[in-house]
Amino acid sequence: MHVGYFITFEGVEGCGKTTQIKLLSEFLSARGIRTVLTREPGGCPIADKIRAILLDAENQALSPLAELMLYAAARAQHVTEVISPALDAGKIVLCDRFCDATVAYQSFGRGIDRTVIDALNLHACQGVSPDLTVLVDCDPTVGLERARRRIEATSGPREERFELEALPFHHRVRAGYQQLAADEPDRFLIINGSDTIEEIFAAISAQIVARIPEALRAVC
Numbered sequence: 001m002h003v004g005y006f007i008t009f010e011g012v013e014g015c016g017k018t019t020q021i022k023l024l025s026e027f028l029s030a031r032g033i034r035t036v037l038t039r040e041p042g043g044c045p046i047a048d049k050i051r052a053i054l055l056d057a058e059n060q061a062l063s064p065l066a067e068l069m070l071y072a073a074a075r076a077q078h079v080t081e082v083i084s085p086a087l088d089a090g091k092i093v094l095c096d097r098f099c100d101a102t103v104a105y106q107s108f109g110r111g112i113d114r115t116v117i118d119a120l121n122l123h124a125c126q127g128v129s130p131d132l133t134v135l136v137d138c139d140p141t142v143g144l145e146r147a148r149r150r151i152e153a154t155s156g157p158r159e160e161r162f163e164l165e166a167l168p169f170h171h172r173v174r175a176g177y178q179q180l181a182a183d184e185p186d187r188f189l190i191i192n193g194s195d196t197i198e199e200i201f202a203a204i205s206a207q208i209v210a211r212i213p214e215a216l217r218a219v220c
C-alpha cells in the first residue's frame with residue numbers, strides 16, 4: 001500500500017489523453033501538489049529504449065507474444081525505477097497508459113489469452129495498481145485521423161506501428177477499455193473524448209480534485 005496517489009490515463013489512439021494529462025500535471029503542480037508525469041511504454045531510459053522497438057513502424061514482424069513481453073519488461077523497469085519510489089514518497093503519479101493498455105491492446109486487440117496477460121501484469125506491476133483511471137473514450141475513426149495528422153507533423157522517429165493497424169483492431173481496443181471500465185466502475189472515470197479540450201479538462205479536473213486524498217491536496 002503506497003502513500004501517494006496513482007492516476008492513469010487510457011484510450012484509443014488520438015483520443016486526446018496526452019494533452020489532458022499534461023494539462024492536469026500543470027494544474028496540480030501550480031497548486032503546489034507534488035506530481036510526477038510519466039508514460040508507458042517508457043518513462044525511464046531503459047524502458048524508453050524498449051519503447052523505440054515497440055513503436056518502430058519498421059518492426060512489422062514483431063510477434064504478438066514478443067510484443068507483450070516487451071511491454072511487461074518496460075513496465076517492470078518503470079515501476080521499479082519511477083512509479084514505486086514516487087508513490088512511496090507521497091507524490092501523485094500521472095501515467096499516460098499502464099496495465100489496462102496491455103489488456104485492451106494485447107488481449108482484446110491481438111487476441112492473447114487474458115490469463116497470460118493478467119499474470120504478466122501482476123509480476124510487472126509489483127503490487128502497484130492505479131487508484132484512478134481516466135478513460136478518454138473516443139471513436140477510433142476520429143482518433144486515428146487526429147493521430148495521423150500528429151505523426152505527419154512530427155520530425156522525430158515515426159512511432160506509428162499501432163496507427164498502421166486496421167480499424168477493426170482499434171474498435172476491439174475501444175471495446176476492451178469499455179469492458180474494463182464496466183468491470184471496475186469505482187476505479188474508472190469515463191470522459192467523452194469528442195468534447196473540446198477545454199470541456200474535457202473541466203470535467204477531468206473537477207473530478208480529480210474531488211478524489212485526491214485530503215492529505216495530498218495541499219491548496220487545491
Ligand code: TMP
Pocket residue numbers: 013040041055071096097098099101102103105106162163
Ligand atoms: P501512446 O501512443 O499513448 O504513446 O502509446 C504507445 C502505443 O503503445 C499505443 O499504440 C498503445 C500501445 N500499448 C500497448 O499496445 N500495450 C501497452 O501495454 C501499452 C502501455 C501501450
